[in-house]
Amino acid sequence: MEQNETDATRFRDIHFTPLHPEPAQAQSAMLLLSDVPGITHLELISEQKLSIGYDLKHISLRIIEQALTDVGFHLDNSLLLKIKRALHYYTEEVQRENLGCPAQDSNSTQQVFINRYQRLKHGCRDQRPDHWRRYL
Numbered sequence: 001m002e003q004n005e006t007d008a009t010r011f012r013d014i015h016f017t018p019l020h021p022e023p024a025q026a027q028s029a030m031l032l033l034s035d036v037p038g039i040t041h042l043e044l045i046s047e048q049k050l051s052i053g054y055d056l057k058h059i060s061l062r063i064i065e066q067a068l069t070d071v072g073f074h075l076d077n078s079l080l081l082k083i084k085r086a087l088h089y090y091t092e093e094v095q096r097e098n099l100g101c102p103a104q105d106s107n108s109t110q111q112v113f114i115n116r117y118q119r120l121k122h123g124c125r126d127q128r129p130d131h132w133r134r135y136l
C-alpha cells in the first residue's frame with residue numbers, strides 16, 4: 001500500500017496551564033516554534049491553546065512537548081489531556097517506526113533549541129578562540 005504525503009501530517013492542539021505567571025504561553029510557544037523544521041502549521045486558538053501541524057517524518061508531538069517543557073512552558077496535565085497525550089505519543093511512535101523514521105533521542109529535542117539560541121543576538125557569546133578560553 002502506497003502512502004501519500006498527507007498521511008504523515010498531523011494536526012494537534014497543545015494546551016497550556018492557565019495558572020502560570022505568563023498568561024499568553026501559547027503565543028510565546030508559537031513564536032518559538034515558528035522556524036522549527038517539520039512544523040507546517042501554527043495557529044493561536046486562545047491564550048492557553050495552540051493548534052499545531054507537523055510532519056511526522058521529521059518531528060513528533062513528544063519531541064515538541066518535551067522541548068517546550070524543557071524551556072519552561074507548563075502544559076495542562078488534566079486527566080483527559082494526559083490520556084490523549086499518551087495515546088498520541090503511542091500511535092505516533094508506532095507510525096514513525098512503520099515509516100522507517102529513525103528512533104527519537106533526547107539530543108534532537110535539545111538540538112532544536114540550541115540552533116535557535118545560536119541564531120539569536122545576545123551578549124552571551126565569548127569572542128575569544130577556544131584555546132584562550134581554557135587558558136585561565
